[in-house]
Amino acid sequence: xxxxxxxxxxxxxxxxxxxxxxxxxxxxxxxxxxxxxxxxxxxxxxxxxxxxxxxxxxxxxxxxxxxxxxxxxxxxxxxxxxxxxxxxxxxxxxxxxxxxxxxxxxxxxxxxxxxxxxxxxxxxxxxxxxxxxxxxxxxxxxxxxxxxxxxxxxxxxxxxxxxxxxxxxxxxxxxxxxxxxxxxxxxxxxxxxxxxxxxxxxxxxxxxxxxxxxxxxxxxxxxxxxxxxxxxxxxxxxxxxxxxxxxxxxxxxxxxxxxxxxxxxxxxxxxxxxxxxxxxx
Amino acid sequence: xxxxxxxxxxxxxxxxxxxxxxxxxxxxxxxxxxxxxxxxxxxxxxxxxxxxxxxxxxxxxxxxxxxxxxxxxxxxxxxxxxxxxxxxxxxxxxxxxxxxxxxxxxxxxxxxxxxxxxxxxxxxxxxxxxxxxxxxxxxxxxxxxxxxxxxxxxxxxxxxxxxxxxxxxxxxxxxxxxxxxxxxxxxxxxxxxxxxxxxxxxxxxxxxxxxxxxxxxxxxxxxxxxxxxxxxxxxxxxxxxxxxxxxxxxxxxxxxxxxxxxxxxxxxxxxxxxxxxxxxxxxxxxxxxxxxxxxxxxxx
Amino acid sequence: xxxxxxxxxxxxxxxxxxxxxxxxxxxxxxxxxxxxxxxxxxxxxxxxxxxxxxxxxxxxxxxxxxxxxxxxxxxxxxxxxxxxxxxxxxxxxxxxxxxxxxxxxxxxxxxxxxxxxxxxxxxxxxxxxxxxxxxxxxxxxxxxxxxxxxxxxxxxxxxxxxxxxxxxxxxxxxxxxxxxxxxxxxxxxxxxxxxxxxxxxxxxxxxxxxxxxxxxxxxxxxxxxxxxxxxxxxxxxxxxxxxxxxxxxxxxxxxxxxxxxxxxxxxxxxxxxxxxxxxxxxxxxxxxxxxxxxxxxxxxxxxxxxxxxxxxxxxxxxxxxxxxxxxxxxxxxxxxxxxxxx
Numbered sequence: 001x002x003x004x005x006x007x008x009x010x011x012x013x014x015x016x017x018x019x020x021x022x023x024x025x026x027x028x029x030x031x032x033x034x035x036x037x038x039x040x041x042x043x044x045x046x047x048x049x050x051x052x053x054x055x056x057x058x059x060x061x062x063x064x065x066x067x068x069x070x071x072x073x074x075x076x077x078x079x080x081x082x083x084x085x086x087x088x089x090x091x092x093x094x095x096x097x098x099x100x101x102x103x104x105x106x107x108x109x110x111x112x113x114x115x116x117x118x119x120x121x122x123x124x125x126x127x128x129x130x131x132x133x134x135x136x137x138x139x140x141x142x143x144x145x146x147x148x149x150x151x152x153x154x155x156x157x158x159x160x161x162x163x164x165x166x167x168x169x170x171x172x173x174x175x176x177x178x179x180x181x182x183x184x185x186x187x188x189x190x191x192x193x194x195x196x197x198x199x200x201x202x203x204x205x206x207x208x209x210x211x212x213x214x215x216x217x218x219x220x221x222x223x224x225x226x227x228x229x230x231x232x233x234x235x236x237x238x239x240x241x242x243x244x245x246x247x248x249x250x251x252x253x254x255x256x257x258x259x260x261x262x263x264x265x266x267x268x269x270x271x272x273x274x275x276x277x278x279x280x281x
Numbered sequence: 282x283x284x285x286x287x288x289x290x291x292x293x294x295x296x297x298x299x300x301x302x303x304x305x306x307x308x309x310x311x312x313x314x315x316x317x318x319x320x321x322x323x324x325x326x327x328x329x330x331x332x333x334x335x336x337x338x339x340x341x342x343x344x345x346x347x348x349x350x351x352x353x354x355x356x357x358x359x360x361x362x363x364x365x366x367x368x369x370x371x372x373x374x375x376x377x378x379x380x381x382x383x384x385x386x387x388x389x390x391x392x393x394x395x396x397x398x399x400x401x402x403x404x405x406x407x408x409x410x411x412x413x414x415x416x417x418x419x420x421x422x423x424x425x426x427x428x429x430x431x432x433x434x435x436x437x438x439x440x441x442x443x444x445x446x447x448x449x450x451x452x453x454x455x456x457x458x459x460x461x462x463x464x465x466x467x468x469x470x471x472x473x474x475x476x477x478x479x480x481x482x483x484x485x486x487x488x489x490x491x492x493x494x495x496x497x498x499x500x501x502x503x504x505x506x507x508x509x510x511x512x513x514x515x516x517x518x519x520x521x522x523x524x525x526x527x528x529x530x531x532x533x534x535x536x537x538x539x540x541x542x543x544x545x546x547x548x549x550x551x552x553x554x555x556x557x558x559x560x561x562x563x564x565x566x567x568x569x570x571x572x573x574x575x576x577x578x579x580x581x
Numbered sequence: 582x583x584x585x586x587x588x589x590x591x592x593x594x595x596x597x598x599x600x601x602x603x604x605x606x607x608x609x610x611x612x613x614x615x616x617x618x619x620x621x622x623x624x625x626x627x628x629x630x631x632x633x634x635x636x637x638x639x640x641x642x643x644x645x646x647x648x649x650x651x652x653x654x655x656x657x658x659x660x661x662x663x664x665x666x667x668x669x670x671x672x673x674x675x676x677x678x679x680x681x682x683x684x685x686x687x688x689x690x691x692x693x694x695x696x697x698x699x700x701x702x703x704x705x706x707x708x709x710x711x712x713x714x715x716x717x718x719x720x721x722x723x724x725x726x727x728x729x730x731x732x733x734x735x736x737x738x739x740x741x742x743x744x745x746x747x748x749x750x751x752x753x754x755x756x757x758x759x760x761x762x763x764x765x766x767x768x769x770x771x772x773x774x775x776x777x778x779x780x781x782x783x784x785x786x787x788x789x790x791x792x793x794x795x796x797x798x799x800x801x802x803x804x805x806x807x808x809x810x811x812x813x814x815x816x817x818x819x820x821x822x823x824x825x826x827x828x829x830x831x832x833x834x835x836x837x838x839x840x841x842x843x844x845x846x847x848x849x850x851x852x853x854x855x856x857x858x859x860x861x862x863x864x865x866x867x868x869x870x871x872x873x874x875x876x877x878x879x880x881x882x883x884x885x886x887x888x889x890x891x892x893x894x895x896x897x898x899x900x901x902x903x904x905x906x907x908x909x910x911x912x913x914x915x916x917x918x919x920x921x922x923x
């Protein structure tokens with residue numbers, strides 16, 4: 001696992017471009033956070049530093065309830081969607097060609113191509129006819145469904161043409177099917193799975209229309225709450241709770257970063273992380 | 282721990298079963314329901330009457346004018362074309378911004394790659410509506426971009442960046458950038474760098490290495506990314522409304538309008554069916570080319 | 582593996598259905614940020630009933646949810662014309678509001694309204710209006726006529742905001758042209774269409790979000806607006822004036838109703854009665870910045886509310902409430918709006 005030759009495959013300005021891209025991604029977030037500390041309720045007018053909006057969030061049970069709902073729904077749906085998508089991707093890419101392959105790819109990508117509002121209304125009618133009332137479970141089912149293609153695409157992109165020689169080697173060395181998957185295939189696939197899971201998570205976290213229609217009593221999510229502030233206007237309270245979400249995600253990443261560094265510093269040969277570069281050593 | 286059946290066909294279908302079950306029941310059936318609805322009569326207060334009617338489809342290309350005469354009506358066709366154009370533009374912008382970034386991340390040591398991937402998605406933990414809202418403060422009158430230019434006298438009036446197609450494109454690209462970067466990354470990350478080195482040893486030019494080796498090898502990721510950006514862009518309504526000023530209807534808002542304000546479910550469903558038909562055709566072309574590519578790769 | 586997978590889903594299912602039917606709950610379905618937290622706290626403290634609030638973004642969504650049947654809400658707060666539709670569609674329960682203890686507090690102006698003539702279904706919540714607002718420091722007009730909005734002068738042209746949805750805009754156009762709401766006459770609607778099409782080149786944005794922000798950052802200097810929301814913008818420091826054009830303003834009136842299928846009907850009735858108490862109505866108004874229909878609530882109102890120009894309609898300006906349009910009229914509205922935004 002030595003460094004590949006510096007220079008080869010490197011291009012001028014790549015780093016600068018990436019920095020600019022991150023500036024593009026983070027500039028709006030910076031502004032959003034700054035205005036969560038603004039005393040005024042108007043975004044454009046800075047009238048002084050204040051923690052009022054955070055205090056309001058603390059007092060607002062509805063917005064907290066919605067935020068928790070959002071996180072719970074996103075986490076569980078991501079889990080389901082990623083597992084289902086991984087199984088489907090493995091089957092489709094490794095299964096060779098078979099009748100129903102195109103249909104299956106079409107099916108998995110279907111949730112992506114139907115306009116959201118149509119899915120929303122269709123599923124609303126469908127659930128009502130089934131008299132399905134699982135509370136937050138209704139929303140989880142709907143989110144899992146439309147998250148599957150978002151998880152599926154990166155995993156499939158990763159799998160297509162992925163070197164199978166390591167897996168064959170493992171099988172030749174009499175590791176069981178499960179062991180091969182656990183110690184060879186899964187680590188190799190990890191960047192795809194991770195990408196897919198992250199996409200599912202943020203897609204679920206942001207969904208509005210489908211949730212609005214599908215959510216039964218007690219299942220309002222944060223986006224639904226925010227969009228329903230029409231008559232009042234969106235207040236910096238929303239900035240405040242979004243900043244909290246942002247801080248939470250930064251915290252999670254920092255913890256991950258620290259943990260993974262520790263794992264990384266463990267001598268090699270002991271697991272998944274060393275495998276991930278396997279195909280090109 | 283479960284032991285899988287030996288027969289490869291059975292295994293394939295076993296892997297696909299959960300996806301078929303979930304999407305089949307909770308997506309396919311409701312969509313079939315929508316297809317039926319598109320051929321029914323609208324109930325004035327939302328919902329439908331159970332009478333067969335092709336009104337909804339006629340309405341897409343023809344209209345009854347206010348005097349109830351049937352005339353050709355390009356409005357909806359224009360809306361569809363306009364939406365497709367903007368989505369293509371947003372996809373191209375995402376690809377141009379996203380590909381180099383995904384590539385840059387792949388060049389990092391493995392320990393740092395996941396960290397970068399998180400950095401890409403962190404902004405998306407915050408709500409899309411207020412993130413898009415921030416762009417008003419950046420692009421708008423007296424915003425982050427204009428204020429310094431105004432103060433230094435480089436410009437003396439608003440640039441009018443807001444409420445334009447350009448602003449919509451920025452908003453769309455911003456909303457969907459991770460959907461482009463992550464699949465490309467997933468695909469690039471398994472790129473065999475020995476191929477790049479080999480090409481370099483054979484005195485291939487840097488540009489050639491990029492266009493003849495790296496891009497072709499990451500094609501599955503690029504295609505996946507383009508689809509993940511293009512399709513949601515078609516139905517987007519936040520950026521068009523907030524940054525574009527909602528002056529020209531796009532598909533997302535049009536379908537929304539039919540289901541909500543106009544309460545014309547069959548028409549909304551019909552537009553969705555047309556849209557679906559478009560995408561299905563695109564998907565079939567994609568599947569065809571993927572199969573061809575697979576064959577070529579298999580031969581080599 | 583499959584077994585491990587099913588378990589969490591099952592657990593969620595059980596826990597949710599477990600709470601949904603427990604006694605002592607009240608499920609409220611309302612716009613966001615439109616139910617005063619103080620009010621909810623007070624209600625919970627006084628009655629011991631646990632309140633859960635869900636949000637919707639429009640009357641249409643609330644209607645669609647009720648039409649679909651499976652909801653579980655005990656209280657919904659739709660606007661007047663949707664109360665009428667919901668009653669027609671058989672989605673609401675009769676709860677004899679006129680017999681409730683606090684019903685006597687309702688201002689006679691608002692009792693037995695046209696959308697619920699026997700006051701069987703609905704109790705008052707808040708009411709307000711839609712008109713337009715302008716930046717008094719940047720605009721030289723006086724907001725005395727809707728012509729300033731629909732046929733904007735040079736200084737407004739290119740800096741004008743309009744709502745995203747047609748409902749109020751078309752009603753305002755009807756007021757300006759002296760036409761009835763929900764016109765079924767194509768000739769009349771052609772005039773509305775012409776008016777809006779001619780206005781369009783001057784319009785900066787058709788958007789209902791961030792109305793005050795656009796006015797504050799001078800992207801627009803005039804915008805269609807709701808009265809309570811406009812008031813918030815003025816109090817935040819922008820020189821925003823809510824106009825009372827002589828042709829009239831479009832009114833809306835939100836009511837508390839109980840949908841068919843509600844599982845906590847008694848609690849819903851307790852809440853309705855609670856809302857007709859002057860002090861409670863005032864707590865709600867102080868939070869939402871919209872007026873209520875309860876006599877005696879003035880005593881508890883914040884001073885900024887009782888004196889606010891936005892909430893006190895001049896006597897000579899008519900407030901015309903939106904109606905439930907017939908299918909024919911709705912179709913014309915849809916065509917006009919699509920033509921305008923094509």
